[in-house]
Amino acid sequence: MWFQTATFYEISIHAFYDSTGDGIGDIPGVTAKLDYLEWLGVDCLWLLPFYPSPMVDGGYDVSDLTGVREEFGTLDDVKELLTEIHARGMRAIADVIVNHTSDQHPWFQAARRPGSATRDWYVWSDASDRYADSRVIFIDTQDSNWEWDETAGAYYWHRFYAEQPDLNFDNPDVREAVKDVVRFWLDIGFDGLRLDAIPYLYEREGTISENLPETHAFIKELRAMVDAEYRDRIMLAEANQPPPDVVAYFGDGDECHMAYHFPVMPTLYMALKREDASDIVKALEATPAIPPNCQWGVFLRNHDELTLEMVTDEDRAYMYQEYAPDPAMKKNVGIRRRLMPLLGNDRSWFELLHGVLLSLPGSPFLYYGDEIGMGDNYLLNDRDGVRTPMQWSGNPGAGFSTADPSRFSVPLIADPAYEPGKVNVADQQASRSSLLNWVRSLLAVRRSLPVFGTGSFELVDLGDPAVLGYRRFDRQTDTLVVANFSSSPRSVELEHPMVDLWSGRLWNDAVELPGCEFAWLGMVP
Numbered sequence: 414m415w416f417q418t419a420t421f422y423e424i425s426i427h428a429f430y431d432s433t434g435d436g437i438g439d440i441p442g443v444t445a446k447l448d449y450l451e452w453l454g455v456d457c458l459w460l461l462p463f464y465p466s467p468m469v470d471g472g473y474d475v476s477d478l479t480g481v482r483e484e485f486g487t488l489d490d491v492k493e494l495l496t497e498i499h500a501r502g503m504r505a506i507a508d509v510i511v512n513h514t515s516d517q518h519p520w521f522q523a524a525r526r527p528g529s530a531t532r533d534w535y536v537w538s539d540a541s542d543r544y545a546d547s548r549v550i551f552i553d554t555q556d557s558n559w560e561w562d563e564t565a566g567a568y569y570w571h572r573f574y575a576e577q578p579d580l581n582f583d584n585p586d587v588r589e590a591v592k593d594v595v596r597f598w599l600d601i602g603f604d605g606l607r608l609d610a611i612p613y614l615y616e617r618e619g620t621i622s623e624n625l626p627e628t629h630a631f632i633k634e635l636r637a638m639v640d641a642e643y644r645d646r647i648m649l650a651e652a653n654q655p656p657p658d659v660v661a662y663f664g665d666g667d668e669c670h671m672a673y674h675f676p677v678m679p680t681l682y683m684a685l686k687r688e689d690a691s692d693i694v695k696a697l698e699a700t701p702a703i704p705p706n707c708q709w710g711v712f713l714r715n716h717d718e719l720t721l722e723m724v725t726d727e728d729r730a731y732m733y734q735e736y737a738p739d740p741a742m743k744k745n746v747g748i749r750r751r752l753m754p755l756l757g758n759d760r761s762w763f764e765l766l767h768g769v770l771l772s773l774p775g776s777p778f779l780y781y782g783d784e785i786g787m788g789d790n791y792l793l794n795d796r797d798g799v800r801t802p803m804q805w806s807g808n809p810g811a812g813f814s815t816a817d818p819s820r821f822s823v824p825l826i827a828d829p830a831y832e833p834g835k836v837n838v839a840d841q842q843a844s845r846s847s848l849l850n851w852v853r854s855l856l857a858v859r860r861s862l863p864v865f866g867t868g869s870f871e872l873v874d875l876g877d878p879a880v881l882g883y884r885r886f887d888r889q890t891d892t893l894v895v896a897n898f899s900s901s902p903r904s905v906e907l908e909h910p911m912v913d914l915w916s917g918r919l920w921n922d923a924v925e926l927p928g929c930e931f932a933w934l935g936m937v938p
């Protein structure tokens with residue numbers, strides 16, 4: 414059950430650290446930075462796709478599902494990285510991307526050949542009007558989920574870029590091949606796998622082809638295999654769906670161990686600007702209970718756009734208005750910005766959101782660079798603007814690489830408010846009051862409070878919509894979290910004296926919260 418109390422940290426390998434001086438981050442580069450990650454206090458690394466890929470979709474277009482991208486290193490480098498991670502008592506998960514492959518994958522190349530015996534590994538049609546009720550996800554670039562293939566003389570189905578044909582899960586050979594991919598990475602030593610785009614495995618006429626019963630049946634099959642053949646490994650669902658549909662990915666505790674809590678994420682941002690926590694409360698109330706052997710993954714940002722696919726039209730319009738004033742900030746149905754720029758570089762907002770994120774039911778997922786408040790560049794292609802090189806120092810190349818920065822695959826941030834000279838790990842490690850050291854302290858306090866991972870959750874109505882309140886408790890520990898989303902101070906009455914679990918300050922009848930502040934409170938011993 415390690416995943417129930419772990420803090421996860423998401424790494425874009427190409428952007429983390431370049432150990433060879435070619436301008437591209439690599440796997441030995443991650444190994445070289447493990448001391449930093451251990452120091453920061455994260456428990457489990459999530460490595461973004463490191464497989465061979467034409468890089469149409471940031472590596473989510475895979476041309477060899479059991480290979481390693483040459484620029485990133487070798488399979489031995491991956492094994493070495495895992496050995497070093499495990500030696501530090503940390504863990505790592507990897508992406509398994511099996512809804513689709515790259516069109517360059519040998520499976521697709523074989524399938525499209527006229528008379529191919531494996532044609533059926535992908536989803537083909539003579540007409541482009543099948544499954545017409547299925548939405549297009551990448552609306553900025555795709556106008557259909559069908560693409561004509563001249564060689565095959567047929568249309569093929571794709572939920573993402575046209576260069577990412579969907580595998581046909583109705584074919585038992587595909588299902589077996591996918592299980593072998595899962596086995597391959599678990600055999601190498603990964604502690605778990607993030608199942609990318611898992612709602613879209615099957616297509617059925619007259620449905621939206623998402624969350625189909627066949628998909629859940631396959632996940633159960635996969636889970637049974639993982640449980641039978643491995644110990645202590647996890648499956649994490651990437652299912653951007655409304656609450657009841659996300660919860661379905663836990664099954665009866667016999668599907669995924671974890672799923673991202675997509676529904677609550679945008680409400681955290683709405684609450685800040687509205688100075689009103691009601692949307693968070695609503696999202697949490699709408700979240701069904703999950704099986705005891707499962708856990709949510711909660712997050713503020715990741716390598717994608719801040720998705721607004723599942724919010725109401727009204728909330729989406731509000732989010733765009735508040736957080737995407739420049740239309741170039743929009744991407745598909747979402748906003749391609751990093752955390753700190755979204756928050757207008759406001760540290761109190763950053764702290765407030767982390768105080769909530771780290772105490773909500775779930776295990777927090779941090780995105781590399783957010784711990785130092787890195788900036789973004791929404792003018793870059795696709796989502797590259799939130800995938801820029803990690804800023805290790807103010808040196809040329811940001812301490813990321815010794816190569817000429819003009820050779821970097823994604824350029825450094827140049828915005829004067831966020832450029833490497835202004836925002837970097839080295840300076841912040843040296844300053845006690847830095848954002849980085851603040852995040853590190855918060856993670857340390859959280860680690861001492863396993864109740865935030867495994868305890869019960871109960872909303873507490875404090876009679877003020879600006880103040881979010883909830884209890885996290887188990888048999889040993891009782892805590893109260895209060896978060897003031899108003900910019901002005903609030904006083905929250907207490908039923909009994911409580912102690913601030915971070916500062917040790919004692920509050921007798923009430924806790925005084927300045928604007929945009931939170932407190933983690935515990936019983937007085």
Ligand code: NOJ
Nearest residue numbers: 470471473573609610717
């Ligand atoms: C979700 C991934 O996070 C995203 O980056 C990718 O584009 C899609 N799945 C398709 O694989």
